[in-house]
Amino acid sequence: MRIGSGAIVAGLTVAAMAVLGGLAYQAQSSAPDRATYPKAGASASASPGASKGSASKGGSPSPAPVAxxxxxxxxxRVVYSLGQHRVWLVKADGKASTVFAVAPSGVSPGVGRYAVQSRSEAVTGSDGVPIEHVVRFTVVNGVTIGFSAAVSGASPNPEKAAKTGGIREKRADGAKLWEFAPVGTGVVVVR
Structure with missing residues (x-):
């Protein structure tokens, strides 16, 4: 008895779908319930005039801004701390107008002084994720390094971020950085 090529293709397709279904189930069961940005520590967003112990709308004291x-x-300048996973938008008077947590890139910039080299309002990241408010400041081993926010608001997948240079921020923080840092603005990377 001879088996037709259509039956072989159908059998291979069913087998491939079964394998993919099993892999999808395995990935789903091992994934965290919800992706999150690193904890910001004392403050995810510092506002001028906020002081330790002042009441916020919720009635609880506002944390002191991170120095x-x-x-x-x-x-x-824009200050990025590799160790704290935090960004400060520092005004000319030396005071931070905004402080926020970020998710680090897979490829990190070296400690040092840089300047914003280019910007894009909306593009697709090298990980395939639509991103906005992209502010680029250096290249490391052929990988462009910069700040961006995922349009979906999702945190990056650390396993997929192995060779990307996107330092991801929340959308609201990305909009603030975008307004603050035109091309030429200083970027300082610290430990």
Whole structure:
């Protein structure tokens, strides 16, 4: 008895679908319930005039703003801490207008001083995720490094981020950085 090529293709298709279904189930069961950004520690967003112990709308005290790293220079600049996974938008007077947590990129920039080289309002990231408010400041081993926010608001998948340079922020923080940092703005990377 001879088996037709259509039956072989159908059998291979069914087998492939079964394998893919099993892999999808396995991936779903091992994935965390919800992707999150790293904990910001004291404050995810510092606002001028906020002081320790002042009441917020919810009635609880507002945390004190996180101090700008002492070794980050002077003047208007974006400060990125590799160890704290935090960004400060520092005004010319040396005070931070905004402080927020970020998800680090798979490829990290070196400690040092840079400047914003280019910006894109909306593109697709190298991980295939639609992103917005992209602010690029260096290249490391052929990988462009910059800040961006996923349009979906999702945190990056650390396993897929192995060779990407996207330092991901929340959308609201991305909009603030976008307004703050035109091309030429200083970016200081600290430990």
């Amino acid at each position: 700008v790293p002492a070794d980050s220079g002077t003047g208007k």
